[in-house]
Amino acid sequence: MTRVLLAAIMHEANSFAKTPAPIAHYERQGVFTGDAVVARYADTRTEMAGFLEQARAEGWWIATPIAVPCAPAGPMSDAAFALFRDTLAAGVRAAMPLDGVLLALHGSCVVQSEPDGDGALAQAVRDIVGPDVPICISLDPHSNVSDRLAGAVNAISAYRTHPHTDHKEAGLRAAVMLTRALAGEIRPRVHFARGHQMRGFDSSRTGPPDGPMHRALRLARRMEAEDGDVLEVSLQSGYVMCDVWHVGPSVAVTANGDHPRFAALARRMLRLAWDERAADTVKLISVGEAIAEARAVPPGPGPIVMSDFGDAPGGGGYGDATHLLRALLDAPFENTVFLSLADAGSVRAAVAAGVGAIVSLSLGGHTAPEHGGGPIADDFEVLAVSDGVFTHEGPYTPGVIGHFGPSVLLWCRGVRIVVTTYQRNIVDLAQLRIFGIQPEDCGLIAIKCMDAFRAAFTPIARAVIVCESGGVCSRVQTTLTWQHTRRPIWPLDDDALVAAAAGYDA
Ligand SMILES: [Zn+2]
Incomplete structure (x- = not known):
């Protein structure tokens, strides 16, 4: 029987908020473990519901060690992170040998002493399952994706709506990619690139009918249609409230195997984000x-x-x-x-x-x-x-x-x-x-x-x-206090300086 582990640990951190979010912050919104995850999430429209639906359809044996819902706050406390990571890791060890893993992450989990909580979680799972077990993840598009996160997983699928109404669909896409990998049809790999700006793609907004995010989504779907080995072009507009090195828009192209053309697609998409960097459909x-x-x-x-x-x-x-x-x-x-x-x-x-x-x-x-x-x-x-x-x-x-x-x-x-x-x-x-x-x-x-x-x-x-x-x-105040993000970066630094560093022509 095919053995798959499903888990969700989601946090969106404002790293400028004074107080770290303690364990109680998550517990009062509901931290579930074991069978309670299935009972709580099966009838929702979350990414976990998408994972569970695919698991049922495929008849997988599943382990569901932990689900932590997203309850944005300041950085996650070290104690909360240690508890969630250790519960996840213990669940992975107990469920071995695993054939595959599905993780719902948020992508902006800053922890008190760890700027890249999402990467640390994915790497912890990878370290246990080894290099050959496919790990497929869903993300919120308000993600700051680290190289460690992109490198630890085989497939990335972010929501395509903001306000987000397609959590379940993102979970299903990740689960379908895992299904195809388990069947030996594909060898999914993430080809990743990060932009030179702190925000982009109009913060993923899909409310405005023909905004920058719609143009980027159309290009993404075209890239998938034109190349049968491109499984998913996932857009992340970044989450600007995180003072971390890897802040900002990124593109993850999940493709069948390795070829330089896949990373080139990610870079092409980021050039669009650069050209439209000033397009912001919400006037504050x-x-x-x-x-x-x-x-x-x-x-x-x-x-x-x-x-x-x-x-x-x-x-x-x-x-x-x-x-x-x-x-x-x-x-x-x-x-x-x-x-x-x-x-x-x-x-x-x-x-x-x-x-x-x-x-x-x-x-x-x-x-x-x-x-x-x-x-x-x-x-x-x-x-x-x-x-x-x-x-x-x-x-x-x-x-x-x-x-x-x-x-x-x-x-x-x-x-x-x-x-x-x-x-x-x-x-x-x-x-x-x-x-x-x-x-x-x-x-x-x-x-x-x-x-x-x-x-x-x-x-x-x-x-x-x-x-x-x-x-x-507030955007105005936070742009004054950045200490950890890479430089040069738009809009903190001069356009020409950033463009030169990025290798963009004028
Ligand atoms: Zn979001």
Whole structure:
């Protein structure tokens, strides 16, 4: 019987965030081991669900030692990384002899003392299984792929949508490549190249109908169609919040065997990324500009959705920056909801006071007042209390269960405010519904997210406005503090200098 190991260890790190993410950060979102992985993931639309579907279809014997879902934050703590890596490695050893391995990684797992967590995980598996067992992986396109990661695996398949709605398809593609390798049809090898820029491919956005990512995806599919030995051209736009040497866009061409033409395809794709480096379809504006823009939106059905890019938990933001909330309290819109502020102390105080009580709080802004504003001192009415557990409706990973931790819905000066114990990216309408709020009926919904919210929120929105509050995901601030990335690199260094280093003509 064919023996295959399936595992997922996913982390997206903002290496500028002050505090490392401890084991508890992952455990409260759900770390599963053994048979519990199958039970939890089989009915989702995750990459693990794609792995499991292929395993069932092929009748593989499977081992599922660990699945850690993606819960973006600061760097993973050394203790969490050691636990996950050692659980994975023990699972691999116990399952030997293996015929193949499928791994779902994120690609931007910075660890406290290890800038390349993904590479370290893949290499740990390779060291145990030896050189001849195929390892196929899926990635988020917001990956900074290291040479070690690309060198340790046989096939790479990143999602092709952003907001991401094709996790399962990426997992299936990796699993199909593994199936063909196990049948002896192909000998998959990764041919890899990295660009000379920190971001590119419009950060993988596929929302804009004819943006740079669509052009790159079309070229990728054409490269596959024109050469039967090109199995997958995987695009990674990079994840700019990581201060690591290997930051930035890369292309992984998974091909049948070795030939210089495969790496040439990767370099050709990166030249396209360079030529379109300045193409960015999201214009970030200040909080004040966002409020003014919202005032100018004509009346009509559906809410105005206003997102704070700078404090997005999905980008490792603390989720407690207050600039945007303060602006809305000072000039509220009709029927406004703010989702959410992470402030465990305020939640405890509001829960103790009980529904209907008025509590005086110093709300939010405790982690880093210099990044997006300090606490708001005011009186708040407690409207509702919740355990903060929600199940994604989709289209972003439907079926996945998320945890805000104990949470409350507060009222202050015309604004309903969700306050949670843990910070969470806002990507799903269920995150409002658990507080008794029907998002379709709101006038204005203010959230914290970079781009992922668009899949669920754009279809119901009268207008979408994205601003930067100055939080730790803010592009402007982070570009000032890079210490570890390779140089020269765009946009930190002069275009001509980077182009000369890259060997690009003008
Ligand atoms: Zn992503």
